[in-house]
């Protein structure tokens with residue numbers, strides 16, 4: 001008899017929602033293994049002192065709650081964003097799961113307010129976007145905020161603790177299989193834990209590890225796209241025409257020069273720019289707090305690339321560019337848009353002369369044109385020009401660009417409609433499996449796998 005019915009690898013939103021669903025059946029013995037620290041021990045040096053010390057694993061992306069615990073907590077209530085789960089389960093099922101997951105977040109303290117519901121004004125903005133060669137994807141967003149997000153994830157742990165076993169600081173290194181069926185996991189300390197079902201939800205933090213396991217186990221990866229770009233910071237008033245109506249304006253632009261898809265991502269009104277570190281590589285990100293506001297708004301402009309044969313290493317490519325930025329800037333590079341346009345680097349003096357005061361002070365003033373390929377820079381400049389028509393001032397000389405922001409979407413695995421891999425009883429969920437790229441869909445993917453396991457176990461008896 002196996003030690004556990006179900007072993008979940010990773011306690012991000014995907015793993016937590018799988019566990020919450022499984023816990024509905026008291027008889028099922030579940031274990032969650034998390035390589036990062038427990039929820040109370042996730043202090044980030046950068047947030048305390050302003051200086052990232054490259055913790056391994058990164059306290060922002062690793063630990064109970066995953067990248068979700070410190071995320072901005074924007075729950076996007078739309079099937080159009082946040083991943084590809086709809087490709088597996090269909091959009092109708094996804095819509096119903098979004099509502100189910102949203103209710104669960106509400107039960108744990110998510111606020112009542114939903115942004116992006118003022119329809120007539122949004123239609124006006126959609127019209128303006130079309131005139132500026134962009135598409136505005138209307139979307140309802142429930143904003144938890146980084147601080148509340150953390151509380152909710154802690155409450156979820158409190159609820160789960162009496163139902164399942166939770167072990168933090170335990171890294172899984174091997175998935176154990178026998179005759180095409182999963183039998184358990186092996187930890188970094190060599191401990192073997194057996195389980196009838198294994199659900200892997202390692203997030204972006206564990207995507208490389210999962211890739212290695214996928215190759216070792218002979219599973220079929222499906223190449224995913226990569227998003228590369230910059231984080232833009234402007235005075236909050238500049239973005240208000242958009243952020244007042246839509247908390248998270250999703251704008252998509254097809255670039256003239258390359259016909260690339262450029263999009264806004266993770267808009268943080270009155271927020272702060274932040275860094276994150278994975279595998280020794282520092283990239284830029286942003287967040288906003290529910291209870292504290294800055295004078296600025298930041299957002300990412302990302303260019304999506306799906307590489308074609310023979311190249312099949314989008315993650316390696318993204319890391320290469322991020323490393324180059326780290327090499328030149330000793331971390332994150334900041335540049336005024338005006339300096340970029342004039343073909344010169346930014347210096348501390350030039351940044352200080354600008355009218356936008358950076359919220360992230362640990363970046364090195366430099367020149368992003370040494371880092372980003374011409375294609376990406378052109379795409380980003382074009383999108384800033386288009387965006388300026390909806391939010392005049394975005395394309396100003398004083399706009400700050402931080403680089404680089406890279407979204408590594410792990411290789412997608414070949415999965416069934418219940419997210420089971422080609423190995424029996426082995427399920428792959430969340431961002432690490434390349435199925436999702438946001439809180440809502442990653443949480444929903446956990447529910448999908450857990451429900452399939454519950455019905456498989458029920459069918460066995």
Ligand SMILES: Cc1cc2nc3c(=O)[nH]c(=O)nc-3n(C[C@H](O)[C@H](O)[C@H](O)COP(=O)(O)OP(=O)(O)OC[C@H]3O[C@@H](n4cnc5c(N)ncnc54)[C@H](O)[C@@H]3O)c2cc1C
Pocket residue numbers: 009010011012013014015033034035036057060061062063064065066067068069070071072073074075076082170171172173201202203204205206207209266276285286287429430431432436437438439440442443
């Ligand atoms: C700063 C920031 C802000 C964000 N803001 C938003 C937002 O506002 N809205 C939104 O929708 N999304 C946001 N995101 C993205 C969101 O947090 C992720 O999409 C989501 O957390 C993915 O969930 P997941 O469970 O798949 O993976 P993760 O949350 O990444 O969790 C995976 C967990 O698995 C653990 N793990 C990895 N490998 C192993 C292993 N081998 N053994 C044991 N444990 C392992 C990791 O330590 C990690 O804790 C943000 C992300 C960041 C970093």
